Amino acid sequence: MTDDARTRGLDRMQEVYGWRPPEIDSAHFATTVDHLFAEIWSRPGLTDRDRRLLLLGALTAQGRIETAEIQLQGALHNAEFTTEQLHEIALFLCHYVGWPNGTRLDNAVRTVAERLREDGEPRMRRLK
Template sequence: MMEQVYGFTMQDGPGAHFAATADHLFADIWSRPGLSIRDRRLLLLGALTAQGQIDVAEIQVGAALHNEELDETQLREIALFLCHYVGWAQGTKLDAMVGRVAANRK
């Protein structure tokens, strides 16, 4: 499931903590019925932006573009929407990052 979510082969991180976290998160949480991967990614983008974790959100943006779940226009709309709920600065940082990631993919 981890490869399906991110669109590329993920290497195991160091230690048992990473393994236990990844196993639980992708085998149990991302695999649950009821929400699509795209739905979960949208929620995660909102949560990460609200917490100011734009560097971590960049992984999700790249995966969403790679997996064709969202396009640049939709991601920029998400950033604008989030400006009004998580703060203009955080939404603007997300928008700028979306622009960088999209440009790098072209």
């Protein structure tokens, strides 16, 4: 790990999720920040919205809705999708990853959107 990779990775995580994680002294944290965010999330070719959409599909297919909630929060925070679009994504995914997983994602969209409103998260900016 270089300090440059760590800084780039932490900065990129903040851009992607809207918050900066506390640093943890572990190999898992180092790989996540120094490689996944400093390198993979920073590559050209896909937008953050593209990456987020792929992640939502993959996580929903695996039934990892608790992890998908992190992506939903980031998507809403960064105005990559509206709440209505996320509900449409969940409905669409029901047909490809199973109704129970898609429904759980739909419920998670509602939960995350309500939590952000309660926390005073600013209204979503308009999509570009």
